[in-house]
Amino acid sequence: MTPNPLFAPFLDHLAQAGLHVESVAVHGLAPTQVLTLPAEEWGRLGQEAKGWGCRWAAGWGEDMGAEMDPQGGKTIRIHACFEKGGAYLLARTTIPRTHPILPSHTPSYPAADRPERHTQDLFGVAFTDHPDARRWTRHQAWKSSEYPLRRDFPAAGHPPAATSADYQYKFLAAQGGGVYEIPVGPVHAGIIEPGHFRFQAVGETVLHLEEHLGYTHKGIEKIAEGRDAQGLARLAGRVSGDSTVAHAWAACMAMERAAELTPPPRATWLRALMCERERVANHLGDIGAIANDVGFAFSFYQFGRLRESWQRASFDAFGHRFMMDRIVPGGVAVDLEPQFMAPLREEVTALRKQVNKLMAMVYDSPSLTNRLLGAGVLAPEQAAALGCMGYVGRASSLDFDVRRNAPYPPYDQLQVKGVLHHTGDVNARMRVRHEEIIASLDLIEALLAGLPGGPVGSEWQAPIAGSEGLGIVEGWRGEIISYARFGDDGRIARFFPRDPSWTTWPALEVLIHDNIVPDFPVCNKSVNGSYSGQDL
Amino acid sequence: MLRILGKIQRVGIVTEPLPAADEPALTEIGEQLKAKIGELFGGSLAIREVDAGSCNGCELEIQALNNPWYGIEHYGVHFVASPRHADMLLVTGPVSRHMEEALRRTLAATPEPRLVIAVGACGADGGEFGESYASRGAVANVIPVDAVIRGCPPTPLDLMRGILEAIRVR
Numbered sequence: 132m133t134p135n136p137l138f139a140p141f142l143d144h145l146a147q148a149g150l151h152v153e154s155v156a157v158h159g160l161a162p163t164q165v166l167t168l169p170a171e172e173w174g175r176l177g178q179e180a181k182g183w184g185c186r187w188a189a190g191w192g193e194d195m196g197a198e199m200d201p202q203g204g205k206t207i208r209i210h211a212c213f214e215k216g217g218a219y220l221l222a223r224t225t226i227p228r229t230h231p232i233l234p235s236h237t238p239s240y241p242a243a244d245r246p247e248r249h250t251q252d253l254f255g256v257a258f259t260d261h262p263d264a265r266r267w268t269r270h271q272a273w274k275s276s277e278y279p280l281r282r283d284f285p286a287a288g289h290p291p292a293a294t295s296a297d298y299q300y301k302f303l304a305a306q307g308g309g310v311y312e313i314p315v316g317p318v319h320a321g322i323i324e325p326g327h328f329r330f331q332a333v334g335e336t337v338l339h340l341e342e343h344l345g346y347t348h349k350g351i352e353k354i355a356e357g358r359d360a361q362g363l364a365r366l367a368g369r370v371s372g373d374s375t376v377a378h379a380w381a382a383c384m385a386m387e388r389a390a391e392l393t394p395p396p397r398a399t400w401l402r403a404l405m406c407e408r409e410r411v412a413n414h415l416g417d418i419g420a421i422a423n424d425v426g427f428a429f430s431f432y433q434f435g436r437l438r439e440s441w442q443r444a445s446f447d448a449f450g451h452r453f454m455m456d457r458i459v460p461g462g463v464a465v466d467l468e469p470q471f472m473a474p475l476r477e478e479v480t481a482l483r484k485q486v487n488k489l490m491a492m493v494y495d496s497p498s499l500t501n502r503l504l505g506a507g508v509l510a511p512e513q514a515a516a517l518g519c520m521g522y523v524g525r526a527s528s529l530d531f532d533v534r535r536n537a538p539y540p541p542y543d544q545l546q547v548k549g550v551l552h553h554t555g556d557v558n559a560r561m562r563v564r565h566e567e568i569i570a571s572l573d574l575i576e577a578l579l580a581g582l583p584g585g586p587v588g589s590e591w592q593a594p595i596a597g598s599e600g601l602g603i604v605e606g607w608r609g610e611i612i613s614y615a616r617f618g619d620d621g622r623i624a625r626f627f628p629r630d631p632s633w634t635t636w637p638a639l640e641v642l643i644h645d646n647i648v649p650d651f652p653v654c655n656k657s658v659n660g661s662y663s664g665q666d667l
Numbered sequence: 668m669l670r671i672l673g674k675i676q677r678v679g680i681v682t683e684p685l686p687a688a689d690e691p692a693l694t695e696i697g698e699q700l701k702a703k704i705g706e707l708f709g710g711s712l713a714i715r716e717v718d719a720g721s722c723n724g725c726e727l728e729i730q731a732l733n734n735p736w737y738g739i740e741h742y743g744v745h746f747v748a749s750p751r752h753a754d755m756l757l758v759t760g761p762v763s764r765h766m767e768e769a770l771r772r773t774l775a776a777t778p779e780p781r782l783v784i785a786v787g788a789c790g791a792d793g794g795e796f797g798e799s800y801a802s803r804g805a806v807a808n809v810i811p812v813d814a815v816i817r818g819c820p821p822t823p824l825d826l827m828r829g830i831l832e833a834i835r836v837r
């Protein structure tokens with residue numbers, strides 16, 4: 132496989148800058164450009180990539196045991212994935228397990244902050260110039276001297292009989308006259324996921340918000356190890372339940388690329404159909420909930436109604452309200468029966484009309500828009516610095532969508548309408564959702580119209596040990612990057628799913644600044660990060 | 668405003684009737700639920716939902732109970748913000764070790780008599796996640812559980828049926 136030509140000038144530039152980079156061809160990772168470099172140059176790579184205008188997209192580690200070193204020394208391999216103009220670059224380096232230290236990318240990229248701390252907590256890697264060495268994912272379930280993603284750490288671990296609450300995390304504390312602190316969570320007031328928010332406020336105004344997440348960490352990366360391909364697809368479909376289709380697709384794409392297996396066209400079209408249905412369902416729910424958080428119950432019930440009938444139609448056509456476990460290695464688990472074609476088409480026409488009508492009313496309600504306009508502003512520069520994506524990025528001028536910028540089948544044959552807003556406020560994030568619903572409905576029509584015939588799956592054949600693949604898809608929250616590497620007997624050796632929420636949670640801390648405390652729920656809902664997707 | 672009223676008028680009440688397959692079941696379960704809640708809880712059952720580590724799929728279906736199709740408030744079920752107001756905890760899992768103390772404290776803050784229902788395949792037995800260095804698995808591994816509602820995730824109707832059964836045997 133030839134390296135990605137889009138990165139050739141960058142590789143030349145790195146060489147001229149004196150970095151010892153080596154371009155490597157890895158079949159399952161194509162079209163991503165892969166390069167390796169010495170650990171001491173890792174921080175410089177971050178600076179150069181930043182200067183070149185790359186986005187820092189994902190980072191993860193892997194305990195390679197003695198596989199990488201002919202002398203039998205144990206190593207940890209660190210990955211960082213960059214994107215520019217729709218082309219991806221995967222950089223990697225190895226460090227000895229006896230001396231696992233590495234320069235950090237965080238000084239160049241704030242987006243690398245939490246992912247590096249996750250790697251620190253789970254692999255015991257120290258990022259030397261990381262500005263914040265506090266733990267992130269680890270609370271009290273394992274000791275600071277234990278690293279769950281190292282090979283010698285058993286999946287069962289050595290946990291205490293009862294794990295205590297995480298009481299010693301050092302939050303930033305503000306001082307001064309009238310400053311007070313509001314701790315919220317982990318158990319929240321609504322029917323939502325757990326996490327902790329620590330506000331520093333003066334009067335009603337938020338001076339500072341700090342998130343403490345990791346409460347739903349359930350060891351997804353560890354328990355992925357040793358699974359077969361089908362088992363990994365099931366697990367990936369539960370990284371974040373609301374994105375079950377997109378995560379299962381990304382994981383299957385990674386495994387299929389590793390196995391050099393191409394799913395039949397009908398399977399990829401059905402995957403896209405389900406993925407667009409998932410996007411519509413979540414956006415419907417979110418628009419209703421955003422309105423509800425500022426007391427506009429009308430919209431909450433109307434959109435709740437639309438979402439429910441949409442999910443019921445998913446159940447009828449695909450056998451599950453969220454279409455869980457419908458994407459499997461090699462294709463899809465269920466075919467779409469001909470009798471559902473007409474109802475699915477009619478449903479699109481009806482929904483488009485209803486949504487546009489309801490949104491006209493929403494835009495026409497000054498008491499509602501007054502609360503949404505100018506609330507929770509994320510400036511385009513802030514969004515870019517954090518590497519935001521999906522509706523959060525697209526509400527703040529970041530025009531990136533994997534379906535358009537790095538299209539994969541079937542989107543390479545479809546017209547995906549771009550949606551972009553610039554004000555970066557709650558209103559813009561709601562508008563992006565509205566317009567994305569309409570764009571998805573157009574896509575669903577095109578998918579139904581052009582749905583190819585033929586089989587819906589190729590027989591899965593496990594690849595040889597060491598095969599690896601990357602799956603990159605546009606979920607409803609944005610770009611999902613999934614990495615899979617196989618070990619012996621077709622079993623997974625490493626799985627890492629990067630949910631978009633890794634980038635949007637930090638954005639919430641930024642955009643809430645100077646807003647009033649009572650607007651936190653609606654600001655939070657407009658971002659709607661997945662706790663489970665980032666806690667893993 | 669006029670348009671909103673117009674829309675409310677045109678859409679009408681969508682709670683009933685439901686599509687054929689669910690209609691008898693939902694009406695029947697709803698009515699029984701209402702009767703039992705009337706008899707045992709003075710017409711109002713207060714539920715505190717606790718996500719103790721789920722993938723959030725179960726939460727979506729519990730939230731759906733409040734949409735106009737199910738309108739579970741019609742039958743006297745209310746989701747409350749504080750465990751101190753709750754008659755029942757609906758707990759989704761698997762219980763992550765990072766949430767287990769929070770779950771225990773939530774239970775301690777819930778006045779007796781109370782009911783605890785473990786929700787979902789994960790709440791029932793750990794589901795796809797099982798037990799590990801990070802997960803305690805079933806809710807019953809951490810706090811006493813009175814009833815279990817299986818499914819991945821259980822549908823809103825499964826949830827209503829499960830809540831009804833749990834208060835019936837109480």
Ligand code: SF4
Binds near residue numbers: 722
């Ligand atoms: S039962 Fe299913 S939907 Fe519920 S938390 Fe577990 S995996 Fe998610």
